Amino acid sequence: MADQYDLIILGSGPGGYVAAIRASQLGLKVAIVERELLGGICLNWGCIPTKALLRTSEIYHYMTHAESYGLSAEKPGFDLKKIVERSRGVAKQLNMGVTGLMKKNKVDVHLGTGTITAKGKMSVEDAEGKKTELSPKNIMVATGARARDLPFAKADGKRIWTYRHAMVPQEVPTKLLVIGSGAIGIEFASFYSDLGAEVTVVEMLPRILPVEDEAISKHMEKTLKKQGMTIMTGAGVEKLEAGAKGVKAAIKDAKGKVSETEFSHAIVAIGIVPNTEGVGLDALGVKTAKNGHIEVDGYGRTNVEGILAIGDVTGPPWLAHKASHEGVVAVEKLAGGNPHPFETWNIPGCTYSRPQVASVGFTEAKAKEAGHKVKVGNFPFIGNGKAIALGEAEGFIKTVFDAETGELLGAHMVGAEVTELIQGYAVARQLETTEAELMETVFPHPTLSEMMHESVLDAYDRVLHI
Amino acid sequence: MPIELKMPALSPTMEEGTLATWLVKEGDEISSGDIMAEIETDKATMEFEAVDEGILAKILVPEGTDEVAVGTVIALIAEEGEDPASIEAPSGDTKPAPAPAKQEAKEEEDDAAAPAPAPAAPTPAPAAPVADGDRIKASPLARRLAEARGVDLASLSGSGPKGRIVKADIEAADGGAPAKSSTAAPMAQSAPVDLGDIPHETEKLSNMRKTIARRLTEAKQTVPHIYLTVDIRLDALLKLRSELNASLEPRGIKLSVNDLLIKALALSLMQVPKCNVSFAGDQLISYSRADISVAVSIPGGLITPIVAGADQKTVSAISTEMKELAERAKDGKLQPHEYQGGTASISNMGMFGIKAFDAVINPPQGMIMAIGAGEKRPYVIDDSLQIATIMSATGSFDHRAIDGADGAQLMQAFKQLVENPLGMLA
Numbered sequence: 076m077a078d079q080y081d082l083i084i085l086g087s088g089p090g091g092y093v094a095a096i097r098a099s100q101l102g103l104k105v106a107i108v109e110r111e112l113l114g115g116i117c118l119n120w121g122c123i124p125t126k127a128l129l130r131t132s133e134i135y136h137y138m139t140h141a142e143s144y145g146l147s148a149e150k151p152g153f154d155l156k157k158i159v160e161r162s163r164g165v166a167k168q169l170n171m172g173v174t175g176l177m178k179k180n181k182v183d184v185h186l187g188t189g190t191i192t193a194k195g196k197m198s199v200e201d202a203e204g205k206k207t208e209l210s211p212k213n214i215m216v217a218t219g220a221r222a223r224d225l226p227f228a229k230a231d232g233k234r235i236w237t238y239r240h241a242m243v244p245q246e247v248p249t250k251l252l253v254i255g256s257g258a259i260g261i262e263f264a265s266f267y268s269d270l271g272a273e274v275t276v277v278e279m280l281p282r283i284l285p286v287e288d289e290a291i292s293k294h295m296e297k298t299l300k301k302q303g304m305t306i307m308t309g310a311g312v313e314k315l316e317a318g319a320k321g322v323k324a325a326i327k328d329a330k331g332k333v334s335e336t337e338f339s340h341a342i343v344a345i346g347i348v349p350n351t352e353g354v355g356l357d358a359l360g361v362k363t364a365k366n367g368h369i370e371v372d373g374y375g376r377t378n379v380e381g382i383l384a385i386g387d388v389t390g391p392p393w394l395a396h397k398a399s400h401e402g403v404v405a406v407e408k409l410a411g412g413n414p415h416p417f418e419t420w421n422i423p424g425c426t427y428s429r430p431q432v433a434s435v436g437f438t439e440a441k442a443k444e445a446g447h448k449v450k451v452g453n454f455p456f457i458g459n460g461k462a463i464a465l466g467e468a469e470g471f472i473k474t475v476f477d478a479e480t481g482e483l484l485g486a487h488m489v490g491a492e493v494t495e496l497i498q499g500y501a502v503a504r505q506l507e508t509t510e511a512e513l514m515e516t517v518f519p520h521p522t523l524s525e526m527m528h529e530s531v532l533d534a535y536d537r538v539l540h541i
Numbered sequence: 542m543p544i545e546l547k548m549p550a551l552s553p554t555m556e557e558g559t560l561a562t563w564l565v566k567e568g569d570e571i572s573s574g575d576i577m578a579e580i581e582t583d584k585a586t587m588e589f590e591a592v593d594e595g596i597l598a599k600i601l602v603p604e605g606t607d608e609v610a611v612g613t614v615i616a617l618i619a620e621e622g623e624d625p626a627s628i629e630a631p632s633g634d635t636k637p638a639p640a641p642a643k644q645e646a647k648e649e650e651d652d653a654a655a656p657a658p659a660p661a662a663p664t665p666a667p668a669a670p671v672a673d674g675d676r677i678k679a680s681p682l683a684r685r686l687a688e689a690r691g692v693d694l695a696s697l698s699g700s701g702p703k704g705r706i707v708k709a710d711i712e713a714a715d716g717g718a719p720a721k722s723s724t725a726a727p728m729a730q731s732a733p734v735d736l737g738d739i740p741h742e743t744e745k746l747s748n749m750r751k752t753i754a755r756r757l758t759e760a761k762q763t764v765p766h767i768y769l770t771v772d773i774r775l776d777a778l779l780k781l782r783s784e785l786n787a788s789l790e791p792r793g794i795k796l797s798v799n800d801l802l803i804k805a806l807a808l809s810l811m812q813v814p815k816c817n818v819s820f821a822g823d824q825l826i827s828y829s830r831a832d833i834s835v836a837v838s839i840p841g842g843l844i845t846p847i848v849a850g851a852d853q854k855t856v857s858a859i860s861t862e863m864k865e866l867a868e869r870a871k872d873g874k875l876q877p878h879e880y881q882g883g884t885a886s887i888s889n890m891g892m893f894g895i896k897a898f899d900a901v902i903n904p905p906q907g908m909i910m911a912i913g914a915g916e917k918r919p920y921v922i923d924d925s926l927q928i929a930t931i932m933s934a935t936g937s938f939d940h941r942a943i944d945g946a947d948g949a950q951l952m953q954a955f956k957q958l959v960e961n962p963l964g965m966l967a
Contacts, residue, residue, distance in 0.1 A: 415702065446824055479823070480689070482682050482708070507680030507708055 080106050082409065083197055083211035084402075085189045085354065088115020089122075089395035090386030091217035092173050092182075094402025099180040101410040106209065107182055108189035108199050116219055117395040118169040120239050125262055127162035128242065129427050132269035136429060143466060153270065159243050185209070191355035194381055213381050213409060216354060216369060217402065220347035220387035225254070228315035228343075234322045235315065236342045238263070248272045248340035252324055254312050256283035258426040260344035261295070265428035268304055275305040275338070277326055282308055284426065286392075288438040288487040290453075290473055295489060298430060298469065315341060349388045356382075364390065373416025375405030383409065397422050420485075423501045425494040430470050433497035436485030436504055439475050448478040450510075452534030454526045456490045458541045461521040467491035472530040474500075481509035486530075492523055499527055510535055543628045544593045546616040548602075548609045550698045551580060551587045551877070556611055558582045558748060563604045569597045571618060578604070578615075582748060585873045592704075595620045598628040607745075612695040679706035686711040690822070715821075749842040760901050764820075767940040768899045771952045775915045775930040778962045789857060798915065799835070799889050800860040804965050806887050806910050807831035807851035809954040816951040817884050819905040820942035826905075834883030834903060835863060837870045844870050845903065847883045856965065891915060897933035907942050910955070911935045 082098050084091045087109040098105040112119045131153070137144075138151035177184050187201035197209045222237040224230060232240045241263050249272060253264045256278035268274040276283060276299070282292035283299075283306060296306050309329035316323045322341045327333045349367045356363070362370045362378045368390035375383045383405050386398030400417060407414035423435040442449050452474040456462040462470075470490020477484055486500035503513060510531055518528040532538045548558065559581040565571060571591045578589040595618040602615040609615065617628050677694045679687070683706045687694050692714050699706035746754070778801055786795055810817040810831040819826040831852040834845035846866035848859055869875050886909040888900045893914070900911035913933040920929035934955065938948040958964055 415700075480682060480685055507682035509681045509685055512681050 080104050080183075080209060080211040082106075082213045082215060082406070083108060083189070083209055084215045084217055085191075085197075086115060086217035086219055086350075086386075086388075087113045087173065087184070088217060088219050088386065088398060089117045090219070090398030090402045091115065091215070092177065093399040094215060094217065094385065094406050095182040096176060096180045097403045098406045098410070099182055101406065101412070103406070103410060105182050106185055106211070107177065108185045108187065108197070108209075110186075110188040112170055113173040113177065113184065114166075114170045116221075118173070119166050120242060122395055123169055124162040124166040124242055125238075125266075126427055127165040128158065128266050129262060129429075131158045131161065132266045133429060136269050155244060155247060155270075162242065188353070190353060191359060191382070194359060194379070213383060215375070215402070215405065216351075216356070216377075216382065216384040216388055217386050217398065218350040218354060218388050219398075220349045220393060222343065223346045223348050225312070225315060225343055225345065228317070230343055231317055234317040234340055236340060238342070238344060241342050248338070250321075250337070250339045251275070252277065252312075252322065252336075252338040252341040253344065254315075254341060255344035255346065256285070256306075256308075257344060257346070258284070258424070258432075260342065261299075261426055261428045261432075263342050263344065264299070264304060268299075268302055269429060273303070275307065275336075277310050277312055278306075278308045279311050280308065281329075284432060286424065287432060287434055288473060288485070289440060290471075291432055291434065291487050291489050294471065295428075295430075295432060298489075299428075302429075347387065347393055349390075351388060366390075373404070374408040374414070375401055376408075392419065392422055392424060394422060394424065421501060421504050423497045425497065427494060430467075430490050431493045432489050433493040434485065434487040435497055435501045436483065437475060438485055438487065439473075442475050442477075442484045447484060449484065450476040450478045450534045452476070452530040452532065452538070454529040454533055454538065454541065456523075456526065458529065459521075459523060459526045461523050461525070462491065464521065465491060465523075472496075472526045474527075474530045474534050476510055476531075476534050481511065483508060483510070483513065483531075486527075490523075496524055496527060499524060543598055543617040543619050543623060544595060545614045546577075546593070546618055548611050548613045548615050549580070549589055550611045550696050551582050551589070555582045556693075556696055557608050558611070559607045560602050560604055560609050560615060561586060563600060565597050567597055567600055571595055571597055585875055585877075593618055595623070598623075598626075677706065678704060680708065682708050683711050686715075690715045747841055749844075753842055756903070757901050760904050764902050764904055765940040766899070766902060766937050767943075767945060767948060768935055768937055769945070769948050769952050770897060770933055770935040771956050772931050772933050773956045773959050774920065775932050775959065778959050779915070779930060781962045785856070792857070794857050794860055796856055796860045797863075798891070799887075799912070800856055800863060801962065801965065802889065802910075802912060802959065803833050803835060803848055803851055803859050803863070803887055804854075804856050805955055805958040805962075806885065807833050807848075808958055808965060809951050810885055811852045812954045813947060813951040815947040816908050816938065816943055818907045818942050819884075820907065820939050821905065825942055828884040831885065832883045834880075834886040834906070835866075836886060836888035836900075837867050839871050839873075844875065844880050845883065845886060846870050846875055846880050849882075885909065887912065891932065897935055899935055900937050902937050902939055904939075907939045908948070908951070909937050911937065 081103040082105045084095050084107045087107045091107055092114065095105050095107045117123065135151065135153060138148045141148040185199045185207060187199040189197050189199045191214055192198050195210055195212060197211060197214060199207045199209060228235055230237045230240065238259050247270050248267060251267050251272045251274045253260045253274060253276045256276050260276060261284060264274045264276050282289065283296055284292050300306055307326065307328055311327050312324055313327050313333060314325035321337050321339045323335060323337055324341065325333055325335050351363065351367055351369065359379050359382060361382055364370055369377055369384040369388055371377055371384050371389050375385045377384055385401040385405050387393045404414045404416060420436050423433060426432040437445065439449060439451055454472050456470040457468045462468050467490065473487040474483065475485040476482065483500065483503050488496060513531040518525045529538055529540055560578060561581045562579040565577050571577065572594050573592055575591045576588045577591050580587055580589050597616060598619040599617040602609055602613065619628055678699060679694050686708060690711065692711050694706055697706050697710050697714055698704060700710050701707040782796055782798060782801060814827060817828045817831055830850050832847050832849045833851045834847050836843055836845050848862055851859055866879065883906060885906050886903045888909060889912040890898060891912055891914040895913055897913040898911050900909045902909050915930050915932040917928050918931045919926055920931055922929065936948055936952050
């Protein structure tokens with residue numbers, strides 16, 4: 076007999092498993108179907124294990140610069156195998172954590188590949204080929220996305236890597252080509268550069284981290300070059316050939332000149348494609364956009380009743396926290412609640428390179444495009460006592476306000492620990508504070524967060540420490 | 542503390558209403574979602590749902606009371622652990638005050654409570670004292686926008702968490718209409734008319750009549766109208782209509798001329814998007830869909846149900862929808878979202894034999910099309926005088942947002958579609 080569920084969630088990434096917990100809290104009978112590991116890409120192959128790797132390269136960087144803190148560390152070295160082991164261990168620990176959370180919240184877990192066979196019917200085939208038939212009232216598609224391949228060169232895992240290969244290296248590339256300069260590309264560039272690789276980043280658009288504010292891109296390009304990276308913007312890889320000892324790349328630079336260069340390895344980080352194949356969406360007539368993303372309303376509802384979708388599979392921004400929040404909103408609506416669909420502009424984005432980048436809301440250019448007259452504030456790390464004490468005096472915080480209403484339109488940061496700071500501005504945006512409340516808020520001294528205050532003051536010509 | 546139950550704003554334009562019926566009585570246990578009362582707004586009778594839980598301790602405004610201002614405390618609910626019997630009606634201004642007076646008082650309060658716009662430099666804005674006990678939950682940005690645009694926070698129900706008023710609510714309420722509702726004052730203060738000995742009777746204004754008066758005054762005082770008239774030959778459209786109706790008969794659909802004109806206006810707006818706009822202070826909002834508000838005369842006034850996305854709908858779908866909307870409009874059963882909004886309006890007085898007229902724009906919309914009667918007139922066709930069925934249509938445009946040439950283009954597009962109506966079916 077088929078099990079009767081109120082909701083089955085296909086995919087257990089940060090979108091799916093969080094939605095499952097919320098559904099259970101609201102009294103729904105819920106199950107989750109996962110074909111690989113509980114926790115999905117994020118905590119097995121994405122956000123979390125990369126943060127473990129980047130923590131290693133960060134500490135290694137401090138060790139090689141120990142002298143500047145009055146310490147001596149003789150010939151610091153590393154064991155790549157152990158670095159990767161630590162990262163895998165962190166992922167494993169969190170994977171176990173999700174397993175525990177599912178049990179605690181009475182969420183049934185069906186391991187296997189789920190296919191929607193008809194409305195309200197799902198078939199799950201496990202690794203041994205055994206099929207289980209489920210009949211949920213509602214199905215939520217949270218299957219996520221995967222790395223996009225170059226049309227002319229498939230990642231082979233030996234010389235041409237995706238993020239997945241780059242996370243479990245056997246060796247540190249001597250000469251690394253990173254194709255694409257979004258968060259993933261820049262994070263791996265930073266990691267391998269800090270471990271000693273000679274890194275070249277190629278970006279098709281005119282600047283790196285293209286979704287960030289232009290000032291941030293500019294600062295990052297300068298800083299990464301200073302660290303020894305080669306940055307090529309407005310450039311494209313035209314050919315990529317893997318050989319036994321490396322890859323040969325034909326790169327067309329901004330001036331249109333094509334030159335061939337040898338690298339030991341290449342990482343392809345040019346975006347993602349949604350995982351919609353084999354789910355059974357076409358047969359039900361679930362509408363997808365041109366780029367393959369499932370179309371949904373503000374509550375994760377597709378055009379077909381009883382079929383919901385959340386997270387990466389529904390389109391950008393491709394972020395774990397966006398997926399989790401969408402999952403919660405969708406489940407609350409499904410359970411008859413009255414949640415608030417959220418504003419895409421209020422979703423913060425973070426890049427955990429050295430230095431870090433974090434932002435929320437409109438860039439200055441986007442704000443102007445939207446017709447706002449803006450007031451802009453800037454505050455550099457060099458003006459902050461804590462930053463100097465930390466030995467991290469590079470970077471800045473930029474704020475963008477609507478000149479007429481005082482609405483905080485956006486905030487953009489680059490520098491040490493900014494990924495932990497951005498949430499202050501995200502709260503401010505969600506609560507619709509104006510510059511007045513931000514100015515009146517007391518920021519603790521000495522902290523990096525004081526720069527958040529100063530940047531606001533600067534937008535209104537009241538900055539204190541520069 | 543007992544929970545104060547306040548007169549709700551059941552629509553963005555509602556400032557006061559009639560507490561028609563109490564459906565609960567003192568001592569009843571209330572839980573969230575219970576229907577507590579029926580309230581007659583300016584447009585319709587609506588149900589008032591409870592959001593709090595407890596025991597209804599005291600009804601302060603008896604049923605049948607007119608002109609209860611939004612925000613007036615109408616009842617008290619005892620919270621868990623409170624003794625309902627011990628709750629007394631508080632003294633002071635909880636009595637239902639007539640709306641205008643109450644509103645003025647509210648505005649003064651707001652002025653006192655709202656944070657002063659922060660000066661660019663050098664002193665910080667003084668922390669705003671929260672003056673009154675019945676605090677309105679609103680975001681700082683919403684407060685500032687409300688003050689700048691003259692929106693009374695007390696008249697809004699917030700869409701944020703726990704009813705918090707947020708930016709979007711102000712924008713929805715304001716709809717780009719310019720500052721302070723000074724237009725309310727002239728109405729309230731209208732000097733008594735010297736009637737002399739003319740035999741007469743006076744009648745209290747209905748809520749709908751007051752809203753119509755306020756909205757039309759606001760439109761005429763704040764929106765510079767420009768009027769453009771064209772004569773349109775109807776013969777082809779009438780012929781098409783009778784052919785269509787013959788083939789639609791088995792489906793029980795009978796198209797009216799107005800159904801076709803709704804479609805024609807919607808398509809014209811898509812062809813000339815510069816006329817499908819709202820003037821919103823320092824912004825111009827351009828719509829990429831044509832939602833047509835159709836003026837429907839109902840007992841005691843007028844209402845404008847909306848055919849949303851009329852540019853995309855088939856004429857038969859528009860006809861079916863319009864029939865259903867008009868019927869419910871006459872019964873006073875339209876939901877607010879069915880008559881609030883719209884990107885442009887159409888008003889047809891052809892059935893009364895009116896040759897042509899200039900309609901008043903329905904802000905924040907940018908235009909309204911006034912349709913006169915289709916009548917046989919002498920008409921020059923191929924240089925000879927013949928008889929044709931002609932109607933005059935006059936578009937009124939918000940001249941702040943729409944230039945004369947753009948309005949003229951819309952009128953041309955409309956004429957073209959009506960005279961070559963097959964284009965509406967493709």
